[in-house]
Amino acid sequence: MSHDLERQLRAALRAVDAPPDFSQRVLARIERTQARRLRALPTWLPVALAASAIFGALLTHAWHVRQERAGLEARQQVIDALRVTGEKLDLAYRVVNAELQPAADSSNDSAPDDQGA
Amino acid sequence: MKSLLAALAVLLLIGQRALAADARLVLPEFRGLEDKASETVTITLDAKLIKLAAGFLDASKPEDAAAKDVISGLTGIYVRSFTFDTDFGYPLGEVDSVRKQLATPSWQRVVEVRSRKQKSAVDVYLSLDRNLANGLAIIASEPREFTIVNIVGSVDLEKLHRLEGRFGIPKLELEAKAPEDKAARR
Numbered sequence: 149m150s151h152d153l154e155r156q157l158r159a160a161l162r163a164v165d166a167p168p169d170f171s172q173r174v175l176a177r178i179e180r181t182q183a184r185r186l187r188a189l190p191t192w193l194p195v196a197l198a199a200s201a202i203f204g205a206l207l208t209h210a211w212h213v214r215q216e217r218a219g220l221e222a223r224q225q226v227i228d229a230l231r232v233t234g235e236k237l238d239l240a241y242r243v244v245n246a247e248l249q250p251a252a253d254s255s256n257d258s259a260p261d262d263q264g265a
Numbered sequence: 266m267k268s269l270l271a272a273l274a275v276l277l278l279i280g281q282r283a284l285a286a287d288a289r290l291v292l293p294e295f296r297g298l299e300d301k302a303s304e305t306v307t308i309t310l311d312a313k314l315i316k317l318a319a320g321f322l323d324a325s326k327p328e329d330a331a332a333k334d335v336i337s338g339l340t341g342i343y344v345r346s347f348t349f350d351t352d353f354g355y356p357l358g359e360v361d362s363v364r365k366q367l368a369t370p371s372w373q374r375v376v377e378v379r380s381r382k383q384k385s386a387v388d389v390y391l392s393l394d395r396n397l398a399n400g401l402a403i404i405a406s407e408p409r410e411f412t413i414v415n416i417v418g419s420v421d422l423e424k425l426h427r428l429e430g431r432f433g434i435p436k437l438e439l440e441a442k443a444p445e446d447k448a449a450r451r
Contacts, residue, residue, distance in 0.1 A: 222318035
């Protein structure tokens with residue numbers, strides 16, 4: 149009984165040489181699997197990635213342009229505000245001068261008379 | 266109830282202090298004036314825009330550098346200026362409403378000029394917080410023009426003085442003329 153079992157096991161587990169095209173078949177199967185995986189990726193993905201990159205670049209450029217425009221406008225407003233402030237201070241200065249000038253002139257005119265008297 | 270009243274009183278006190286510390290004026294909207302005016306200047310610059318503007322002022326140019334220096338401590342610049350083709354085409358009441366806001370202890374009138382001949386009036390006010398100027402206001406009215414300038418922030422008069430001769434700002438010789446300015450006539 150035990151001899152029979154042993155004989156059957158030996159026959160079942162005996163070393164068998166691989167067929168000559170075994171390695172080619174394995175390599176071909178690997179290639180087929182990889183190709184199937186690549187085909188599984190959606191074709192629109194690279195297009196979407198490229199479109200996202202372009203959109204991002206355009207958005208950044210637009211933000212920079214807008215920021216520069218706002219900055220230049222703000223700069224101009226600062227200069228205008230300083231100009232208007234200067235003009236109003238100038239107006240005050242002119243009015244004070246105009247009010248003081250006749251008084252100064254009349255005192256200058258009257259000075260020789262005072263001395264003469 | 267008592268604690269609620271106490272909390273309310275504290276809040277009111279904080280509010281009053283906050284109002285006193287802020288030198289920003291509530292400028293009227295001057296609705297409809299833009300249509301009547303032949304020239305309008307409306308400038309509203311908050312801290313964010315002032316900072317942005319500072320970034321576009323070229324420090325290598327003397328004028329820009331001086332302006333940059335002046336605005337460095339500011340948190341607001343507000344200008345309303347209207348020019349008309351006819352005399353007194355603007356609502357005097359609205360100008361007076363701004364003058365009333367300046368009738369508080371935190372504001373001090375440093376220059377008051379009235380000219381009967383030119384029918385013009387210029388008032389320059391400084392807002393002081395612990396003896397430091399934290400705001401400037403100019404109200405100038407002429408027959409065909411009125412202007413309100415409100416500058417908020419640490420106003421350094423010395424820096425403003427250094428701007429003389431730039432952007433049309435005249436050489437005021439403030440030190441020499443100070444006693445006469447105080448005696449400016451009505």
